[in-house]
Amino acid sequence: MPIIEFWILDVSYDVVGGVPEVRMWGVDRAGRKIVVLDRGFRPYFYVVVDEHRGEYEEALRKALSAYTLLGVEAVEKKYFGKPVKAYKLTLTNPRLVPRARESAARLKFVRDVLEADIRFYMRYMVDNGVLPSTWHLAEVEEADKPRQWRVDAVYLAKRPPEPVEDDRSIPPLKTLAFDIECYNRYGEPDPERDPVIIIGVAEEEGVKLYTADNHSDRELLRSFTEHVKRSDPDIIVGYNSNRFDWPYLLERASKNHLKLAVTRAGGQPAPSVYGHISVTGRANVDLYDYAEEIYEVKVKSLENVAEYLGVMRRDERTIIDPNLIYRYWDDPEKRPILLRYAEDDVKSTYGLAGKILPFGIELSSIVGLTLDQVFAASVGNRVEWHLIRQAYRYGELVPNRVERRYETYRGAIVLKPKPGVHENIAVIDFSSMYPNIMIRYNISPDTYVPPGEEVDESEVWIAPEVGHRFRKSPPGFYKKVLERLLEARRRIKEKLRELDPETPEYRILDERQRALKVIANATYGYCGWSGARWYKREVAEATTAWGRMLIKKTIEYARKIGLEVIYGDTDSVFVNYDPEKVEELIRYVEEKLGFDVKVDKVYKKVFFTEAKKRYCGLLEDGRIDVVGLEAVRGDWAEISKEVQEKVIEIILREGDPWKAVEYVKKVIEDLRSGRVPLEKLIIWKTLTKDIEDYEVDAPHVVAAKQLAEAGYRVRRGMKIGYIVTRKGGEKVSSRAKPFFLVKTIDEVDVDYYIRRQIIPAALRILSYFGVKEEHILGGGRQASLIDFLG
DNA sequence: GCCTTGAAGTTACCG
DNA sequence: ACCGGTAACTTCAAGGCG
Numbered sequence: 036m037p038i039i040e041f042w043i044l045d046v047s048y049d050v051v052g053g054v055p056e057v058r059m060w061g062v063d064r065a066g067r068k069i070v071v072l073d074r075g076f077r078p079y080f081y082v083v084v085d086e087h088r089g090e091y092e093e094a095l096r097k098a099l100s101a102y103t104l105l106g107v108e109a110v111e112k113k114y115f116g117k118p119v120k121a122y123k124l125t126l127t128n129p130r131l132v133p134r135a136r137e138s139a140a141r142l143k144f145v146r147d148v149l150e151a152d153i154r155f156y157m158r159y160m161v162d163n164g165v166l167p168s169t170w171h172l173a174e175v176e177e178a179d180k181p182r183q184w185r186v187d188a189v190y191l192a193k194r195p196p197e198p199v200e201d202d203r204s205i206p207p208l209k210t211l212a213f214d215i216e217c218y219n220r221y222g223e224p225d226p227e228r229d230p231v232i233i234i235g236v237a238e239e240e241g242v243k244l245y246t247a248d249n250h251s252d253r254e255l256l257r258s259f260t261e262h263v264k265r266s267d268p269d270i271i272v273g274y275n276s277n278r279f280d281w282p283y284l285l286e287r288a289s290k291n292h293l294k295l296a297v298t299r300a301g302g303q304p305a306p307s308v309y310g311h312i313s314v315t316g317r318a319n320v321d322l323y324d325y326a327e328e329i330y331e332v333k334v335k336s337l338e339n340v341a342e343y344l345g346v347m348r349r350d351e352r353t354i355i356d357p358n359l360i361y362r363y364w365d366d367p368e369k370r371p372i373l374l375r376y377a378e379d380d381v382k383s384t385y386g387l388a389g390k391i392l393p394f395g396i397e398l399s400s401i402v403g404l405t406l407d408q409v410f411a412a413s414v415g416n417r418v419e420w421h422l423i424r425q426a427y428r429y430g431e432l433v434p435n436r437v438e439r440r441y442e443t444y445r446g447a448i449v450l451k452p453k454p455g456v457h458e459n460i461a462v463i464d465f466s467s468m469y470p471n472i473m474i475r476y477n478i479s480p481d482t483y484v485p486p487g488e489e490v491d492e493s494e495v496w497i498a499p500e501v502g503h504r505f506r507k508s509p510p511g512f513y514k515k516v517l518e519r520l521l522e523a524r525r526r527i528k529e530k531l532r533e534l535d536p537e538t539p540e541y542r543i544l545d546e547r548q549r550a551l552k553v554i555a556n557a558t559y560g561y562c563g564w565s566g567a568r569w570y571k572r573e574v575a576e577a578t579t580a581w582g583r584m585l586i587k588k589t590i591e592y593a594r595k596i597g598l599e600v601i602y603g604d605t606d607s608v609f610v611n612y613d614p615e616k617v618e619e620l621i622r623y624v625e626e627k628l629g630f631d632v633k634v635d636k637v638y639k640k641v642f643f644t645e646a647k648k649r650y651c652g653l654l655e656d657g658r659i660d661v662v663g664l665e666a667v668r669g670d671w672a673e674i675s676k677e678v679q680e681k682v683i684e685i686i687l688r689e690g691d692p693w694k695a696v697e698y699v700k701k702v703i704e705d706l707r708s709g710r711v712p713l714e715k716l717i718i719w720k721t722l723t724k725d726i727e728d729y730e731v732d733a734p735h736v737v738a739a740k741q742l743a744e745a746g747y748r749v750r751r752g753m754k755i756g757y758i759v760t761r762k763g764g765e766k767v768s769s770r771a772k773p774f775f776l777v778k779t780i781d782e783v784d785v786d787y788y789i790r791r792q793i794i795p796a797a798l799r800i801l802s803y804f805g806v807k808e809e810h811i812l813g814g815g816r817q818a819s820l821i822d823f824l825g
Numbered sequence: 826g827c828c829t830t831g832a833a834g835t836t837a838c839c840g
Numbered sequence: 841a842c843c844g845g846t847a848a849c850t851t852c853a854a855g856g857c858g
Contacts, residue, residue, distance in 0.1 A: 330838085415842050446844030447840070468840090469843095556840095560842030567842080575843070605840045605845090648839045648846055663838055663847080670836060670849085720836065731834055731851050767850065791849085827857090834851075840844100 036193060038174050040064050041071060042206045043167050043196075044269055045405055047300070047315050048129070048156045053103075055129050057159045059171075059196065060186070060299055060316040062206045062269060067187040068299070070316065071173055073195060076159045077105055078132050079125040080151035081112065081432060082139050087120050091144050095122055098142055102135040103127035114149075114432045116481030116511065121149075121432070129155035149432045153423070154308075160403060161427050163195035168399040168406050170204070171196035183301030185267060186316070203543050205396060211268035212237040212385035213259075215280045216377050218250065220361040222746040226286035232364050233374065234259045235381030238266060242378050242385075253291045256284065263297040270318045270406070272388040274337045274380075277321040277411065281312040311411035320395065322387045324410040333669025334719055334754050337383055346386030352379040358775065397547040401554060418561040421554055422569060425516045431481075434568040441565050444576040445501075447605035448583045450590070452643035452650065454803060456686070457601050460638045460652070461612035463620065465585065466631040467552070468606035469559035470517045472581045473574075475629065479511025480562075480571040498577035499584045505577065512569070513562065517555055524551040582606065585628060592623050602643060602650070612637055636660075640687050644803055651800075653687040665796045672788065673715040675796040678702050682800050692804035699797045699811050703789050709780045716788060717756045717774040725751050734759070734771035742773050759787045767791075 041061040048057045057073045084091055087109040095107050105125040112121050126135055136151035153161070165171065173196035180189045216233040217224035230252035234245045236259070243262065247255045263271070273280050281304055288295045288303070295303045299316020307313035311321065326332065326340045333339075338354065341347040353376040355363060363373035392406075399409040402421040409417060426433050465471070472478065476496040484490050484504040495504040505511070510518075527548040534541040561567050563575025582605065589608055590600050598616050602609040610617065617634060624632045638660075641652035649663035665671045666679040678699055685695040705711050720735035726749060729736045738757035743749040756774040761784045763770035770784055777783065794808055 333837095413841060418842070443844075449839085449845060464840090557842055560844095562842085563844085564842045579844075607840075646847060665848090668837060668848095670838095723836075729834090733835060733850060735836090795848090829856080830854085832851105832853090835849080837847095839846080 036174050036176060038172060039069070039071075039190060040170055040172055040199065041069055041196070042170050043165070043405075044208075044318050045313075045316055045407065046156045046160060046165075046167065047313070048159075050128055050130065053127065055127070055155060057156055058300075058315075059165070059192075061171075062208065063188075064206070066207060068185070068267065068269070068316075069188045069190060070184070070186050070299070071175060071190045071192050071196060072178065073159065073192040075192075075194065076162075077125050077127060078129040078155050078158060079123050080132060080136060080139075080153075081110070081121045081123055081147075081149045082142075082145045083114065083119050083121045083147040083149060083432070084144055085120070085146065087122075088144075091142075092122065094142055094144070095124060095139065098138045099124060099126075099135050102131040102138070104135070112432050113430050114147075115434075116431075116479075116509075119432070147435075149435060152435065153433065157403075157420075159195070161424055164198060165196055166198050166400050166403055167409075168396045170199040170202045172199055173197070181301075183296075184316075185264065185299045185301065203397075203400075203547060204540075205393075205543065208269040209267065210238065210270045210272060210385070210388050210392070211263065211266055212272045212381050212388060213263075213276070213280065214273060214377065214381040214384055215283060216360055216364075216373070217283065218247075218361050218364060219358065220365075222358075223748040224283070226283050226290070231255060231284065231287050232360075233377045235377045236262055236266075237381040237385035238268070242382055244374055244377055244381075246374070252287055253293065256288050256291060256293050256295065259284075260293070260295050260297055267299075268317060270320060270388070270392065271314055272320045272322055272384060272392075274326075274384050274387070275321065275323040276319070277311045277324070281319075307408075309408060309411035309413070309416065311407055313407065318406040320388070320392065320407050320410055322384065322391055322410075325391045325395065326387075334756075337380060337387075341383035341387060344387060344390045346390060347379065347383045352376075352383070356775065393542060394546045394550060397543070397550040398553070401547070401550050414557050415561055415564055415567065418554060418557050419568060422512075422516060422558075422561075425519070426512070429512065429515065431512060436566065436568055439565045439570065442572055444563065444572055444579070445583075446579050448586055448603070449605070449647045450600070450603040452602040452609075452645070452647065453599075454643050454645050456640055456642045456690070457609075457611070457638075458640050459612045460601055460609050460641045461617050462607055462609050462635045462638070463589075463617065463632055464607035464635045465624075466633060467521065467555060468582055468585070468630070469578050470521060470555045471630055472578050472585070473559065473562075474514050474517050474521070476577070476581055477505050477507055477511050477514050478574050478577050478581075479505065479513040480569055480574055482506040482511035482514075483571060483573055498580045501573075501576050501580045503573040503577040503580075513558065513574070517558060520551050520555040520558075524548045524555070527551070585624075585630060588628060589620070589624055589632070593620050596620065601641070604648065607635065609641070642683075642686060642800070642803075644799065649799075651683045651687065659684060659687060664799060670718060670720050671796065672718050672792050674702070674706065674711055674788065675792040677715070678793050679796040679800065682797050686800055686804075692801050692806055695797070695801060696806055696810055699793065699801075703793060703811070706785055706788060706793070711780070713758065713774070713777060713780060713783070716758050716783060718758070718792075719754045719756045722749065722751055722753045722755055732766075732768045734768040737768040738771045738773050741776070745773075745776075758782075759784045 041063045043059050043061045045060040054074050059071045063069050092107050108123040110121050110123050136148050140148045174193040175190035178189045178191040214235045215231050218229040218232050230250050232247045236243045245255050245258045298314050304312045304314045326335045332343045342349050355376050363369040399406045402417045403424045482505040497504050527544050596616050598610040638652035643650045651661045661667050666676045682695040735755040739749050739755045757771040758774045758777045760770050760772050760782045
């Protein structure tokens, strides 16, 4: 019986001849594309009962007899840490589980029906410890390959594959990026009417552009399908491909009576969980899903994200107005520009894959979702799948999803900053504060002691302020899970110290420790999310309560030993950098409070206004940090952000507010005389709800309505870019216009930009130094010292 | 009826 | 469909004044 090693790319299942078959698609050590089948697993779920009784068993058999029931097994499990009795009901056909669940739930003695909503192939992976994006060993026999399957070999597993410990190497995976352009003469392209005109494909060997025959995309779609089949990629990446490219291609294929048979099972891509499109046997990754999480990039266009990740510079690429694509297509002179644009897009997409996939691969293997699902899944779902995996290891039943009403609880402490410029300031912060609090005080739904229950005080931790109690032992679910994550991360970081940062191994492990941190840190947020299976308000509430206690004690001690506390937020304190005292403070927190803290950074200078969560500082290496201020917000015009950034730079580097005033005046002059490009005046705001649901006509809502009227598809989640013009009413919103409808600076309400954008952004910093609006608007060169003192 | 004021609605940030 | 805390903008309606 041969033993093979393979790396899992995708997992699917089908029912063949009444038998469910789990299919693990992957790559073996020799680089062959293979699929390993397991026909030995059956779906099941649990019913919780008060006690095991023969008559219950009989009743269950009877009630479920119509659903190919294979067995009823009395089992002892744990539910929220408490031993419970249950029956494990095993069926043959996964598709019958939902109905079987209903029937079981109707029986009077059934207290709970659990785990009936775990998808079959996930059930298989969880129970057998099978991890996507990880090497496995499997004892197999070779099986016949169905004709349409596009793999080198099909194996039948004797038993479930086992993951190979400590081998995080990644096989050579063939990646294909694609991107489509559509004909859009009538606004938003409509697959009912408008053909696909270009499909760009980028791979290691280069870029290939497929084009439509004028307005017929039949051959184009065929060529693309053939290309993918020939090229046989392991990973397909796109940018917004789950929501746009794939649905569009599928619709066009259907119009043309074609099949986009690009999966390794021979079928078409199909909608799947978390709004992603599944290309069976391959990982179909939409990089936009990851881009959405890059908060530094405000408008998440492909160009912006590619620039941010160092994949392609904006000034090196062809940029055309996407609304005018059809003109470039129809005009033979301009068509080459469009082709270059398409080429740059698909090249960027391919480049992004190299930057993003290594993290996705590690995240996928940690939370146990396939590579293509892990990006599509929300943070909450990623955390939850990680928890479900762990629950299985500990014999814990998985709670059902339930609708709960939303409740609030108190969060962290934010200190009022001491306004002004401070020199030599150390920022001390707690390492992974919330995870460590949950571990230290054993905070978990299963260790929670409700108010009525009598327990000796010595046996519980009592949360400050809120009084919630948690048993000190045994270790709770969250504690075990978080300890395991942090421990794994600690081990990796240790190993990283011995590795050369230039090696692929270093990169992989560095991404892994990052993924571990992300999941650990998101677990607190998860436990306070009312949609979570393991939700418990008291858990989240106690965690923040202990957080407040810790930061308060830290501040108190800092003051006691003569450190001045300038500011603090949640898990950080800003103090004057007196190395000995800072050392002493750290020792206090570590020894007396029992938590890890470190000097995160040291500012040569840091500036605060009276506002919390907004400051800027000059670091020791000369870089400037801007936090919370307009300059780092996506909803201010570029011109205002630029001005504020420059003002901050002048203040921190030269300490001369009046020089900054001169600079601001100059920018205003430039704006008045039309020397500022229109792009710098665009204000971007997200449409967070459907347009009809808005109660007030905010400027971006009015702009969005204009877009809708002009025939554009306006959807929730879109960023609306508008410019404030002169024509219209009093209200700003009545003068807001979609940016690309504004053609010249003459239409712009320059005064709005000066008084409501540039001046506020500049004064946010400068007003502390006595600068007033008049100083910037006034004609005089420079205000006097008297102004400053007065 | 006009002007001021503050609440409400809205977005995006911090940790 | 991860949390609460926060600043700051725009709109809108209530309240004050005459």
